[in-house]
Amino acid sequence: MTEHVVTGTHGAIAVREWPCPRPRCLVLVVHGYGEHAGRYGELAAVLTGYGAAVFAPDHRGHGRSAGERVVIEDFEDVVTDVHTVARLARSVHPDSGLPLFVIGHSMGGLIAARYAQRYGDTLAGLVLSGPVIGDWELPGRLLAMEEIPDVPVAPAALSRDPAVGAAYAADGLVWHGPMKRPTLEAFARTLRTVADGGGIGPLPVLWLHGDADRLVPLPGSRAGVERLAPDSTTVRIFPGARHEVFHETDRAEAFAEVTRFLDGVLASWDGPGPRCLRR
Template identity: 60%
Template structure:
């Protein structure tokens, strides 16, 4: 696997940790945006593939996630997370002036990436959304209807047909295994509405990848969200039989080939 290093910066709500997989002479910078309850350390394989493809890779542990500060999985406003990601992009650009930047977001990270593209897309070369929480995510209104939130953690078996992925997830001490926080669910609802109202991504080359058997973030809920923001250059890849984490699926190399081929075209 590609070597990595960590550094920290003061984000909108406290000290944030960033993982960097360096490349001496990158063709592009890839900014990875992880999903709910997890951390950027779960993206070693993705980062390794991207480094071998010519990228310098950066990824943030969001506030309340992984090694970053904050109450666990508490995000009161995802606009703050978008701002933190922008600080990572600015660091990457300072390290690699003039190099094109690609943003890749998975699940909740796909939602953050979509909102990021609406705020900062003019500076991006390409956007990749993997199983994005966008459009209608029924778990949000369902859970918010409860007076007391149920303890409904992610079922590791829904992540991948490679069951070792779920086993590693369940054993990972940096993964959150508890219930949602109400403020975070409310922030999801606010951000999903903001994305829907904020319009097209315009000419930004965008790739949407999704597992056809994704039970956590169903394809049927994400599609209307993609339709609401898609611009002039949208490609999609739906993988039959794949579950939520297509970057960790049994066909992950096919998925990452699609991503790197897309990036080659975009840059």
């Protein structure tokens, strides 16, 4: 792994790169709320083994990046930061014309969906894992309270694998405190923005979700995915899986779904642009 620092919209953004000597494609991994890119080393290993060069930022206020912890006042700025990381990836592989994919988990799914609305003509495909998109009720429920309760994410809600919860609880780069009002307000605004932002056309999308996800319930995400990409989405729902399908007991199946999706897109890749895929 190589580490970079880029200048984001509100300070330094730490970026991890998992290199691949002769990549077939570029992948941006967009992490979720309160965590950091370093939790995706196993996914990155699968992707680099497949032939992808992988880049993953710690968002503002997360991991090793600058900013008050877990405070995001405008997700549009985070989308812009992710685009800066895409430019970094292109600079590491100049003149390659490699297809670019974005994989977004949870809050990262919201960021990735908005990225596709803003920069979809630069993408070959989009992967959404347990995405915060559509009808997610938590921000409205917490914002209605006078004081936001200090209830951190329960490690057991992430995966049936107890080692995942233990590692999460012991991770000093993970935020274990309460959600913060500015971030909740930004969530609510961006959920509306994505809902009103229209579909992303023929861009291929893979949606992965656990049907036992209590943090981002399946029905709410379904509504958002269907609005975003009604005709170009491949869906895989994992029975019994909790929030983090890439850290679940059957994560090998989730990894296989991703590589099959990449295979399908790359087989018909014809360069960037609105009509990048042969139909």
